[in-house]
Amino acid sequence: MTQSVVVQVGQCGNQIGCCFWDLALREHAAVNQKGIYDEAISSFFRNVDTRVVGDGGSISKGKICSLKARAVLIDMEEGVVNEILQGPLRDVFDMNQLITDISGSGNNWAVGHKVFGSLYQDQLLEKLRKSAEHCDCLQCFFIIHSMGGGTGSGLGTFLLKMLEDEFPEVYRFVTSIYPSCEDDVITSPYNSILAMKELNEHADCVLPIDNQSLFDIISKIDLMVNSGKLGTTVKPKSLVTSSSGALKKCHKKPFDAMNNIVANLLLNLTSSARFEGSLNMDLNEISMNLVPFPQLHYLVSSLTPLYTLADVNIPPRRLDQMFSDAFSKDHQLLQADPKHSLYLACALMVRGNVQISDLRRNIERLKPSLQFVSWNQEGWKTSLCSIPPVGHSHSLLALANNTCVKPTFMELKERFMRLYKKKLLFSLVTLLDIPIPHVLEQAVHFVACTRHFFFQVFQ
Amino acid sequence: MSIVTVQLGQCGNQIGFEVFDALLRDSHSFQGLCSKRENEAYQTSCKERFFSEEESGVPIARAVLVDMEPKVINQTLSKAAQSGRWKYGQHACFCQKQGSGNNWAYGYSVHGPRHEESIMNLIQKEVEKCDSFSGFFIIMSMAGGTGSGLGAFVTQNLQDQYPNSLKMNQIIWPYGTGEVIVQNYNSVLTLSHLYRSSDALLVHENDAVHKICAKLMNIKQISFSDINQVLAHQLGSVFQPTYSAESSFHYRRNPLGIDWQVRPPLSGLPPLGKMSLSKDLHFNTSIANLVILRGKDVQSADVEGFKDPALYTSWLEPVHAFNVWKTQRAFSKYEKSAVLVSNSQFLVKPLDMIVKKAWNMFASKAYIHQYTKCGIEEEDFLDSFTLLEQVIASYCNL
Numbered sequence: 069m070t071q072s073v074v075v076q077v078g079q080c081g082n083q084i085g086c087c088f089w090d091l092a093l094r095e096h097a098a099v100n101q102k103g104i105y106d107e108a109i110s111s112f113f114r115n116v117d118t119r120v121v122g123d124g125g126s127i128s129k130g131k132i133c134s135l136k137a138r139a140v141l142i143d144m145e146e147g148v149v150n151e152i153l154q155g156p157l158r159d160v161f162d163m164n165q166l167i168t169d170i171s172g173s174g175n176n177w178a179v180g181h182k183v184f185g186s187l188y189q190d191q192l193l194e195k196l197r198k199s200a201e202h203c204d205c206l207q208c209f210f211i212i213h214s215m216g217g218g219t220g221s222g223l224g225t226f227l228l229k230m231l232e233d234e235f236p237e238v239y240r241f242v243t244s245i246y247p248s249c250e251d252d253v254i255t256s257p258y259n260s261i262l263a264m265k266e267l268n269e270h271a272d273c274v275l276p277i278d279n280q281s282l283f284d285i286i287s288k289i290d291l292m293v294n295s296g297k298l299g300t301t302v303k304p305k306s307l308v309t310s311s312s313g314a315l316k317k318c319h320k321k322p323f324d325a326m327n328n329i330v331a332n333l334l335l336n337l338t339s340s341a342r343f344e345g346s347l348n349m350d351l352n353e354i355s356m357n358l359v360p361f362p363q364l365h366y367l368v369s370s371l372t373p374l375y376t377l378a379d380v381n382i383p384p385r386r387l388d389q390m391f392s393d394a395f396s397k398d399h400q401l402l403q404a405d406p407k408h409s410l411y412l413a414c415a416l417m418v419r420g421n422v423q424i425s426d427l428r429r430n431i432e433r434l435k436p437s438l439q440f441v442s443w444n445q446e447g448w449k450t451s452l453c454s455i456p457p458v459g460h461s462h463s464l465l466a467l468a469n470n471t472c473v474k475p476t477f478m479e480l481k482e483r484f485m486r487l488y489k490k491k492l493l494f495s496l497v498t499l500l501d502i503p504i505p506h507v508l509e510q511a512v513h514f515v516a517c518t519r520h521f522f523f524q525v526f527q
Numbered sequence: 528m529s530i531v532t533v534q535l536g537q538c539g540n541q542i543g544f545e546v547f548d549a550l551l552r553d554s555h556s557f558q559g560l561c562s563k564r565e566n567e568a569y570q571t572s573c574k575e576r577f578f579s580e581e582e583s584g585v586p587i588a589r590a591v592l593v594d595m596e597p598k599v600i601n602q603t604l605s606k607a608a609q610s611g612r613w614k615y616g617q618h619a620c621f622c623q624k625q626g627s628g629n630n631w632a633y634g635y636s637v638h639g640p641r642h643e644e645s646i647m648n649l650i651q652k653e654v655e656k657c658d659s660f661s662g663f664f665i666i667m668s669m670a671g672g673t674g675s676g677l678g679a680f681v682t683q684n685l686q687d688q689y690p691n692s693l694k695m696n697q698i699i700w701p702y703g704t705g706e707v708i709v710q711n712y713n714s715v716l717t718l719s720h721l722y723r724s725s726d727a728l729l730v731h732e733n734d735a736v737h738k739i740c741a742k743l744m745n746i747k748q749i750s751f752s753d754i755n756q757v758l759a760h761q762l763g764s765v766f767q768p769t770y771s772a773e774s775s776f777h778y779r780r781n782p783l784g785i786d787w788q789v790r791p792p793l794s795g796l797p798p799l800g801k802m803s804l805s806k807d808l809h810f811n812t813s814i815a816n817l818v819i820l821r822g823k824d825v826q827s828a829d830v831e832g833f834k835d836p837a838l839y840t841s842w843l844e845p846v847h848a849f850n851v852w853k854t855q856r857a858f859s860k861y862e863k864s865a866v867l868v869s870n871s872q873f874l875v876k877p878l879d880m881i882v883k884k885a886w887n888m889f890a891s892k893a894y895i896h897q898y899t900k901c902g903i904e905e906e907d908f909l910d911s912f913t914l915l916e917q918v919i920a921s922y923c924n925l
Contacts, residue, residue, distance in 0.1 A: 069597055070625050107597065205624035287836055344598050346751040347706065353626030356672075360893035364578040382659070413708050425749035431704055443891040446884070448705025452751075 069107035070207035072338065072351070074139045075227060077164075078173075078180075079221025080245050081213040082141055082148045082399045083323060088212070088331040089137050089160055091458075095335055098458050099343070105132045108342045112138055114202055128204075138202065140165045140195050142227075143173035144184055144219045165199060167191055173218025178224020178261040188223075192230060200235065203215045208239040210334065211271075215263050216247030216256030225266035239351060240335075242271045243330060246402075246480070248280040258482040264477070272355050273365050275333070276473065277401040284328035288398060289374055307372045308332050310333045333369055333401065333456065336465040339419050340453040347424070349417060349451030357449040357471045358413045367467045368406055373460065387422065387462065391430035395438070396465040402476060409472035411440045413448040420462025422452060442512040529576055529657035532590040532664045533650065533681060536627075536674030537599045538699050539666040539872035540592055541751065545605045545759035547588045547668070550577050551613050551765055553859045553890045560862070561855040565770075572768035577657050578613060583924050586613045589719045591649045591659065592620035593681070594681040595627050595638055595673045619653065620834055625741070626836040627672025631713040632901035635720075636675020654689075662693030664766075665725075669717045670701035670710035679720040688723040697762065700877060706902065709894050716903070718878075719911035731758055731876060756852050760859070764866045769819060769852040812840050812925040813871035817850045821864045822857035874921050882915050 076085030096109050105115040105127065113135040115127045127133055137160045137226060143149050146168050167188055173180040200206050207418065209231055213220030231240055244267065247256035267274050286309055309325035340349040359365045372393040393399050393408060394416070428449055440447050457463050534543030548904070554573040557566050571615060578586035588607070592615060594600045600620050621642065627634040654660055663911045664687055667678035685694055698717070701710045736757050740749045744757070816838070820828050832843040858864045888894070889908055899905070 134820065207625055299902075344602055346541070348598060348626075350596065350626045350628060352630075353672075353707075356628045356630050356894075356897055359897075362896055423748045423750040424754070425737070425746075428704075428737070429701065435704070443888045443893055444708065446704040447708050449708045450706055 069111060070141075070205045070351075071138060072204065072208040072210055073110050073135070073196075073203070074112070074210045074212065075142065075196070076139060076244070077142045077211065077213040077224035077227065078217055079143065079145075079148045079214075080217065081220045081224065082209075084212050084243070084245075084327045084330050085139065085141070086152050086157060086311065087324065087327040088156075088334055089157060089336060091328065091331045092137075093135070093160070095458055095513040099455055102134075103132050105130060109135070111342050114138060135160060136162045138199060138476075140167070141197055142167045142192070142219070142223060143271050144169040144180065145513065146170060151368065155482050160415060165195055165251075167195060173399060174194065175216075175219045175253050175255050175259065176283035177222040177262045178219040180220075180224070181226045181262070182222075182509045184219070184223050190231070192227065193234065196231070196234065200238075204220070206235070206238050208241055208372055209235070209240045211240065211444065212330075213242070214247070215260040216245075216251055216253050217259060220245075221259040221263040225263045228266055228270035229382075239272045240270065241351070241354075242267060242274045244276050244459070245330075245478070246276050246278040247284075249479075249483075251279075254487075257480060257487055260480055261484045264480075266277040268363050271365065273359065275337075275365060275367055275369050275401075276476070277330060277333075278403055278476075279326065281401050282329050285329060285398070285401075286325050287473070306384035308371060329371065329401065333371055333465065335465060336371065336417060336419065336457065337467075339455065340417055340451045343455040345451065345453035345455075346448060347452040349415075349449070349453075353451075354448070354467070358415055358467060360412055360444070362470070364412065364469065366469070368404055368470055368473060369401045370394050370468075371397075371401065371464045372399050372464050374399065377462050386429055386435070387426055390462065390464050391416075391434060395434060403471070404470070404472035404476050406468050406472045407438065409439070409474075411438055411444075411447060411472050412469040412471070413447040413449065414438075414440075414443060414469070415451070415467040417451045417453070417465040417467070418462065419453045419464075419510050420456030420460065421454075422462050425517065426451065427452065439461060441522055528572070528659055528661045529589055530664050531650065531653045531656075531657065532577075532588070533592060534592050534603075534664065535647055535665065535667040535678045535681065536633040536671050537596055538671065539674050539678070540544050540594055540599050541605045542697070542699070542755050543590060543666050544594070544606055545755040546762050547577065547590065547607070547613060547758040548610065549756070549763040549859070550767065551586065552844050553767060555612075556859055558754035558857045558862065560857045565856055569768050569854075575658075576766075576768065578731075585611075587616050588613060589653055590615060590619060591646070591653055593622075593646055593649075593673070593677065594620075595623045595677070595900055597622045603782060607639070617770070619649065621649055627676060629672045629707050629709060629713070630668075630901060631672060631676040631679075631709075631716045632898040632903035634672045634674075634678070635716070636676075636902040638677050643680075643684060643747045646681060647688065650685070650782065660692065661693065662726075663689070664695050666697045667717075668699040669714040670699075670707045671713065674699075675713045675717040679724075682721055683724045686874065694724070695727045695729055696721055697729045697731070699758075700730055700734075702733045702737070703880070706733075706879055709888075709897075711881050711888060712894065712898070712908075714881050715885045715906070715911050715915060718918075719914040723913060729762075729868075731761070731785030732877060738852075761866065764820060764821065764829075764858045764864055765868060767821075767830050767858060768854075770856070771820075771852070811869075811872040811875075813848065814840060814843065814867055815839050815848050815850075815870040816919075816925065817852070819852045819854070819866040819867040819868070821854045821861075822854075825853040825855055825863075828853070872922050873924060875919055878915065879919055882919070884914065885913060 074085060074088065076082045092112055100109060101108065115132055116134045116136050117127055139161060141149050141161065149166060149168050169184065173184065211227065213224035215221050228240060247253065247260060287310060307327045318459060338351065341351050358367055372390050397405065418425065431448055532543060534540045550573060552569050574586060575884050577589055579589055581587050591602060592600050600622050604615055604620065621887070627638060665678060665682055667674035682694060682696060701707065731756065736754050737749060739757055740746045740753050746753050816833055818830055818833060830851050833849050836845055839845055839848050896907065
């Protein structure tokens, strides 16, 4: 079995990362009743004997002693990381796997990428190498960051190139939080576009997610839970936004609920690689099946169910509803319209007591309403994992490589151009020796990529 | 007459387990339709064919389990051990940490050469345990990366190392719509390579078996376990010992020794024109058919219908193309059972479909970069397409 390392960069990246580790512990605790350190847990956690001074001797078998997350935490200001290290999860993180600074990147991609990149290059390399050495067989780096800020966006993408050079055989899966239209960071369009270029070239697979979609999902859940229809109650652990049963006890901020959704996405993505099932799907299969051309690696994700009602018997119709929901906009983590665009490829990762006949029945049912590209008419990749997520009897994660990302990216480009035309905030950028034509070149390159996207598809 | 089974990838290992389970179950279920002596001879032959004995008395499957990641093998080993009736050899498996990622090129060009020695050694050990070795039974799927790519590589190696032993590959044809998006590429590459190195390809389509589960067996929620059990049942009734009056050991007929090697006539010779009344009915033309009957009243069973010349190509006499094996000892819980193994045009349509879809995708060059980075170039694809077109044409011309 392979291991993965999570690299969380910037405020957003670290907050999501923190939720991820919390929920991962909860999931493994629910599955692993005997407390034996097995291969499933080893995919994200090391088993460490804390009595050993220094690194903490790794124990590969036997009872769980102390679990350490396979994570590297990076932030150019201390607030978020310090909070994590003082919180209930402090023992899960290895003190040696942190890189922090004091001043922050000031929401400037250039500061994150160029200034801090060169300043911390050696340290970054050292920490990443260390985390790789702790792995028996490292398969994947999961990078979590936001696109709109400075550290996550700039330093996060600087890392990508470094990972590609240093660990060319290891996959780079990037979870990127895109800024919504009402984003309060004025420079977010600049930061996002500059980061996009790096993602195009150095990531194996990108899961774009936007805050607006996450916010909409939370609103809908709140509505459902609070409407209290006919005495139905929602199982608390089943809420995709909840930390119930995890170490962090309550929603301190609204972002917590949103971050939990992303954390659940990552758990479901890796479930078939960690746990057994009748049709396994490893992480390398995601890239193999969903990336037909190297640069077309943006996957729209949707997660269902968002919560489970307390009634126990789930008739097949309910199961089919789960599949329908996965293709509805309400469950998507990106504002886009895949149903009215072209699918290049689609993956369905199912967890729980769902069998191949259920899968086939639903694919047959949904196929007619979806448009697939001419050279991939039956472009479905499926997986069945026996272990459901905590609080649910089954779940579905749909990953779609769909041309619907084009409008999303074009919209981002429009926002960029609006700022750029008015030469707003240029000084921030040029001050750091990034020439003006360079910025424009990035924007042009970016537009070219999205056009390229379309061209490939309609060849 | 022992057979060594090689189980490759998730599919191969999951099916392999069900096959051994079905074989042993059948060998223990005696319906009393033949004499006790017959039954004992049958049981001995079955045991010798598929299992070896250990001191503890628990039969050990003559199998080598291969997978590039550990989850499935671990599950398979423990399921077998839990049954208490049989198990796999302790050192009979080869496992790695990272799978083939549904990439045929990775299975064939990377994992193959890297682990060639270890895997072939394991197989060699298993062969050496056999007193009288008859051949290999290789179970694999076409759609994935390990079963298909590594399976093709291993079969090629077996051809080189054991040129005089028979090799039969059990191939699982994937569902038409998506299990794996690149399944058509993987299938085309697998089939073209196996054609050059295997003696016989026994094919089971997931779609067809699924239909059997749904329509004939009325299972509501069909799982892969159900599908694999149906498959295992079919394979069991082909491979279990069959009665042969020719030798003194009545149950020693080589199950892999089905005469598949049929050569078409040289051009210029007149075809054997045997017209039959039922020529209007459109049959899939066959080159060879084998019927295996087990159970009650086998001796009186009428198989004349299988000798109809309309079923066979014009350049073959039915008597050369048709074989029937009759055994009085019943299979499993069935009083009477019949199996037909056929080498006919039946697979032309599915094969043509897969080749078309693969070609369609290849024309747009989608996913090709994933294969070229592991050493399979576009020319390799083109060679595979050419070979399969030839196969389709040959079958169509029957």
